Amino acid sequence: MAGAQGGWVLTATARSPTNIAVIKYWGKRDETLILPVNDSISVTLDPDHLSATTTVAVSPSFDRDRMWLNGTEISLSGGRFQNCLREIRQRARDVENKEKGIHIRKEDWEKLHVHIASYNNFPTAAGLASSAAGFACLVFTLAKLMNVSEDAAALSSIARQGSGSACRSLYGGFVKWVKGEAANGSDSIAVQLVDESYWNDLVVIIAVVSSRQKETSSTSGMRDSVVTSALLQHRAEVIVPSRILQMEEAIKNRNFGSFARLTCADSNQVINTVERWSQFEGAPQVAYTFDAGPNAVLIAPNREVASLLLQRLLFFFPPPPDTKLEGYMVGDTSILQEAGVHSAEDVASLPPPPETKDKNNVQKYPGSISYFICTRPGKGPILLSEDQSLIHPVTGMPK
Amino acid sequence: MAGAQGGWVLTATARSPTNIAVIKYWGKRDETLILPVNDSISVTLDPDHLSATTTVAVSPSFDRDRMWLNGTEISLSGGRFQNCLREIRQRARDVENKEKGIHIRKEDWEKLHVHIASYNNFPTAAGLASSAAGFACLVFTLAKLMNVSEDAAALSSIARQGSGSACRSLYGGFVKWVKGEAANGSDSIAVQLVDESYWNDLVVIIAVVSSRQKETSSTSGMRDSVVTSALLQHRAEVIVPSRILQMEEAIKNRNFGSFARLTCADSNQVINTVERWSQFEGAPQVAYTFDAGPNAVLIAPNREVASLLLQRLLFFFPPPPDTKLEGYMVGDTSILQEAGVHSAEDVASLPPPPETKDKNNVQKYPGSISYFICTRPGKGPILLSEDQSLIHPVTGMPK
Structure with a gap:
């Protein structure tokens, strides 16, 4: 040595x-x-x-x-x-x-x-x-x-x-x-x-998505995380097989509507969620951009809007069954309290957001997000x- | 040897x-x-x-x-x-x-x-x-x-x-x-x-976007292409400086609407274009997904829809001034003819698509796409x- x-x-x-x-x-x-x-x-x-x-x-x-x-x-x-x-x-x-x-x-x-x-x-x-x-x-x-x-x-x-x-x-x-x-x-x-301190009410929420990266990358990081492994397994066992069957049907029937819906659903739903909300309100509710990878970075103007954003994100991208909220939402999780979400049960009882067209037939995407990081502008x-x-x-x- | x-x-x-x-x-x-x-x-x-x-x-x-x-x-x-x-x-x-x-x-x-x-x-x-x-x-x-x-x-x-x-x-x-x-x-x-041959009327259009990749990657491929260099230079000299100024203003005024618009505009506008169109029509017009990088892959059900898609893509993402259509649109470019687009001049005279809300105040993004590849399902x-x-x-x- x-x-x-x-x-x-x-x-x-x-x-x-x-x-x-x-x-x-x-x-x-x-x-x-x-x-x-x-x-x-x-x-x-x-x-x-x-x-x-x-x-x-x-x-x-x-x-x-x-x-x-x-x-x-x-x-x-x-x-x-x-x-x-x-x-x-x-x-x-x-x-x-x-x-x-x-x-x-x-x-x-x-x-x-x-x-x-x-x-x-x-x-x-x-x-x-x-x-x-x-x-x-x-x-x-x-x-x-x-x-x-x-x-x-x-x-x-x-x-x-x-x-x-x-x-x-x-x-x-x-x-x-x-x-x-x-x-x-x-x-x-x-x-x-x-x-x-100049614009200190901004809230930054990062949706860590791994699907697109995984489609081609050989990094092994995800294996190391127990949280993501459970999510991965859930997606692998429950969500994907049904989508695979639906996609096979869509291809065999040359059903373009179903093909398009499934293809896009396997793509970036976080941005879709945000866009729908902004269009409903007639003005951008949150800003979004992408990081090096496919992760969506969402920026809300203040904690109140961030709280509304979190409700939407958790409604459409709930943690898979048997997953705790801790580990799925990391960083500054105090906004969760303001959003009235204290547990996985609270997530399950979130109502569909007002911009949802058919409230009786909502597609959710559990497992398509690895986890969310709540943060804010910070110091050097x-x-x-x-x-x-x-x-x-x-x-x-x-x- | x-x-x-x-x-x-x-x-x-x-x-x-x-x-x-x-x-x-x-x-x-x-x-x-x-x-x-x-x-x-x-x-x-x-x-x-x-x-x-x-x-x-x-x-x-x-x-x-x-x-x-x-x-x-x-x-x-x-x-x-x-x-x-x-x-x-x-x-x-x-x-x-x-x-x-x-x-x-x-x-x-x-x-x-x-x-x-x-x-x-x-x-x-x-x-x-x-x-x-x-x-x-x-x-x-x-x-x-x-x-x-x-x-x-x-x-x-x-x-x-x-x-x-x-x-x-x-x-x-x-x-x-x-x-x-x-x-x-x-x-x-x-x-x-x-x-x-089973579903052979599908058309695949790949929008090769390089911004997000470039933000972190050290690959040098883009330097080699004369076409993309010209595009890059145009973006660097004309488009980005005005966005930088607007972004500085937005930050200094804590103007969230402008901040959000600029941030998202620097993100994936191709998908926004497609989503707006689909929402206007009330059904998915084209499917989209992403490749390994940030490139958007768009799939149209047939040449007719692909032609409408190309008109929209070229309207919002025109080739920069002094750029020929060849090199900007590669692969099977025969659909361009069907779309009635034969030259850069034809691109300039494309009308805004019907789903555009304010037709007198349209934001276009020349230079944000390196080039488009038109292709289709193919053989092994x-x-x-x-x-x-x-x-x-x-x-x-x-x-």
Whole structure:
């Protein structure tokens, strides 16, 4: 084991949020520097629900740079990691820790190696933009450890080289990534439009859908979750077989109406639910967009509307039988109380929403959503205390 | 160069279609064997528009198995390639080619190496399910070369081990992938429900959208296309800046209506267009689903409806200025004629569809779609003639 015998270990630990683009970036004009062809705007999500936490440790006893992600060692050889490390190391300054009797001079940093431990408080496999939080946190934590004086805008330009959208996770609230003009990317930075307190009644609900992703992806994340396994099994045993039979009938009878209904039903019903509601009311009730994967991200203007949204979501996408509400609705679940939903029984007694045309013949989709995450706009990266370090202060290895 | 000096080269070349799931597979009960938790149903697409072509060559002079994909050599070390190769090799039989004076005995196959060349007639980066066509074609071609006697169902079970959805590309028409029960996956096979002539008036239109994919993916495919670059540039220079300004205004004024409209507009407008139309008519006009990426796949019951659909798609998603219709609408473009659209000028003079509420204030989205592919249900894999080989018959290397 590459411990830290005989040497000191110095650490810094920080937490960074993820973000969801509301105006997305559409392509890159430079793949290596990750320079986009257009500006984009995102909302930073509350790190209590979706964030990366990273500890960077430095010790004269470390013989090489190493990194552990969610407990598993990963290679740091990728260009994106190397770019971020190099850029921060070039800006490193003198560090003095009198308490530990450590003095690192600016020029020492080039010879010192780091151990990095990082974890996400949300499933990577859910298709949420974990790389945004991860690279933002890596750069922010490295900069803290190495006493870098650059501001958030300059750090955002470095995080951008790890993962484009990571630059927007250096701030809370609403953030704009300015595409910039310079060939070296120096002006392709993120700036804060307004902080998280400015429009603080917004509620963000993420519907984690796994079907489309699963149709082609080989990730194995879903196997790990007991909650989703139960849902998966229910869908596999109860919902899909009946749809398969109906689809076979539709094809054999060349029944296009039934074919279309079944095909679309296997597609994105969350958006349909929202669109029906907005059309009924004559104005958009909630905003929606998509994350990296097929997950629908819904944004309600306030808790009252969020409560009406949750009633609809739970009516059309109820947790499967024998599933508790906890685990199906995670994050800030206090809105559930406001929606009058305290248990799976309450879900079962929800009435069809007013925009439902034929209230006696409603199609519900239990099991088509893995789970919902309730969250809100949140703050940018913060430094955590030493007792929250992910790396052991003596061995220099992940705890 | 590992040529075939002094030895013979024997080749087989075949073409296999891709497929789009209309009932998707939701998860795997076995990641290695790729055994799904539920049955799925797909429609095979016309290989003239979307297919993989693969040549497998064998020669005593080859010193190892090698593969080239779209002209670039790729590693065959992955478990999925190895599983397919091993399964077919185990079933190889005697092959005699009198014309070339070649006799390969069943037991020789274990010692002989293969060169594989494959290409897709559609951009891999478009997010379309290229692995389905690719693995189906690899298995089908290997089986032809090695004189394997197993039927399509048995081959589908082998292709499944390369990429789950590949098993459904062994047939034309509508195909069901039966999940099976056996732990070794022997009964997890694809079966044909009806062939491609059974329901042959269906029209499939794929809207290739790249925004969401680009927001997080690092693939570089789009750079390669001149057509999409022009579109990208137009969006970057004209459309996005105005949306960025409007979004900044909306955030600063906490104007939720405008915020929601802009956020959703940057999301999936194709589905909105279809939903509005269906709701106006009171019945589903076209079916829609999604592919691996964010691309919308639309299925119309016949050419007449497809023609009405195309008019709507081109009205709301016109090609950007200075873009020709060719390149923006690819595949079977004969429906364009039926829709009365012969040029970009015809697109500009399309009237708003009847379901448009405020005909004087219509929001269009030029540049938000990269291009459309018009296709139809198609046939399964076919063997091609020697002159269509992708591998040189003397050197044994890709042409």
